Amino acid sequence: xxxxxxxxxxxxxxxxxxxxxxxxxxxxxxxxxxxxxxxxxxxxxxxxxxxxxxxxxxxxxxxxxxxxxxxxxxxxxxxxxxxxxxxxxxxxxxxxxxxxxxxxxxxxxxxxxxxxxxxxxxxxxxxxxxxxxxxxxxxxxxxxxxxxxxxxxxxxxxxxxxxxxxxxxxxxxxxxxxxxxxxxxxxxxxxxxxxxxxxxxxxxxxxxxxxxxxxxxxxxxxxxxxxxxxxxxxxxxxxxxxxx
Numbered sequence: 001x002x003x004x005x006x007x008x009x010x011x012x013x014x015x016x017x018x019x020x021x022x023x024x025x026x027x028x029x030x031x032x033x034x035x036x037x038x039x040x041x042x043x044x045x046x047x048x049x050x051x052x053x054x055x056x057x058x059x060x061x062x063x064x065x066x067x068x069x070x071x072x073x074x075x076x077x078x079x080x081x082x083x084x085x086x087x088x089x090x091x092x093x094x095x096x097x098x099x100x101x102x103x104x105x106x107x108x109x110x111x112x113x114x115x116x117x118x119x120x121x122x123x124x125x126x127x128x129x130x131x132x133x134x135x136x137x138x139x140x141x142x143x144x145x146x147x148x149x150x151x152x153x154x155x156x157x158x159x160x161x162x163x164x165x166x167x168x169x170x171x172x173x174x175x176x177x178x179x180x181x182x183x184x185x186x187x188x189x190x191x192x193x194x195x196x197x198x199x200x201x202x203x204x205x206x207x208x209x210x211x212x213x214x215x216x217x218x219x220x221x222x223x224x225x226x227x228x229x230x231x232x233x234x235x236x237x238x239x240x241x242x243x244x
Contacts, residue, residue, distance in 0.1 A: 013221070051189065051197035058150045060143035061126040067143065069150075073190050074141075078116040082210070083156040083184040086122035088146060092132050092237070093122065097183055099235045103212045104140045119143060123151045123181065135239070154201060156184045171203040183207060 016024075058069040073079045084101065085094035093101075104118060111118050119141040122129060126144040133142050151157035155169050158180050162168050166176040184203040190196050208214060217224045227233055236243070 046200060049200060051199050054188070054196040054198055056149065056153065058145070058148045060121065060145055060148065060150070062141060062143040063126075063130075069188070069196060070190060070194060072117065072119050072141070072143070073188075074117045076112070076115050076117045077190050078114075079188040079190070080111070080116060080118045081154075081186045081188070082118070082120045082207075083151065083154065083182070083186065084120040084122045084142070085156075085181040085183050086124040086129060086132070087157070087181045088124050088128070090124060090128070092135075093124075093129075094181070094183070095235055095237055096232050098136065098237055099213070099232070100183075100207065100211055101136070101138060101140070102238055103210065105138060108140060117141075121145050121150060123157050136237070151181075154184065154186055156182050156203070158182075171206070185210060 054069065060067050060069070060072065069079075072081075082097075082101070082104070084097045086092075086097070101120060104120070108118060121143050123145055125146045129142055129144055145151050152159070158168050158170075158177075160180075163178055163180065167174045168177050170177065170182055182203065184201060185207050186198065187200040188196055189199050214224060224231070
């Protein structure tokens with residue numbers, strides 16, 4: 001049995017005849033199918049979660065002026081909000097959220113066919129968001145929640161007092177963290193009477209499903225090939241790859 005030399009991100013690896021590879025691949029396929037069925041069941045349980053009625057009148061600043069949460073649905077019954085890390089006074093948005101956001105534009109047309117709108121929301125004022133969005137060349141709607149409690153109520157922004165307390169509520173548990181902004185995604189539903197319901201939110205690794213690049217890399221021999229203690233230290237704004 002031959003062996004390949006080690007390369008970055010891989011161990012010394014077996015090289016086998018095709019019939020042995022096929023047997024190993026078929027065995028893995030059994031596990032992949034189990035995982036698919038488990039994922040389908042998990043998705044069903046996600047849809048079965050109880051809802052919370054949104055009672056607060058959130059207003060956002062966007063390219064169309066002041067817009068309510070209801071208006072962000074853009075005539076659809078479902079709304080997905082990506083909580084983009086971009087705080088007031090920051091010179092640019094989070095590079096890791098930008099990595100995620102690079103995948104959003106291609107989904108807009110398809111999501112619309114399934115009665116779903118997608119927007120990003122950050123606490124930075126719109127005047128700070130707009131030039132960065134233009135630099136990145138993105139088309140998806142991106143709004144500011146600077147004048148509302150939206151980010152705080154969805155546990156992705158934190159006051160100095162929150163941080164000093166050493167007990168922030170993020171990703172459904174209390175943690176100590178010296179960050180004023182974090183990433184996440186939330187889903188909402190609007191019924192025919194105009195009532196809005198918060199149906200789901202996920203944070204941290206829970207947003208991996210939104211990153212198509214990672215799903216492609218997971219198919220390869222090297223996988224994501226990230227430093228285990230410093231994942232995503234390779235990520236750059238897409239206009240800065242190749243720079244030193």
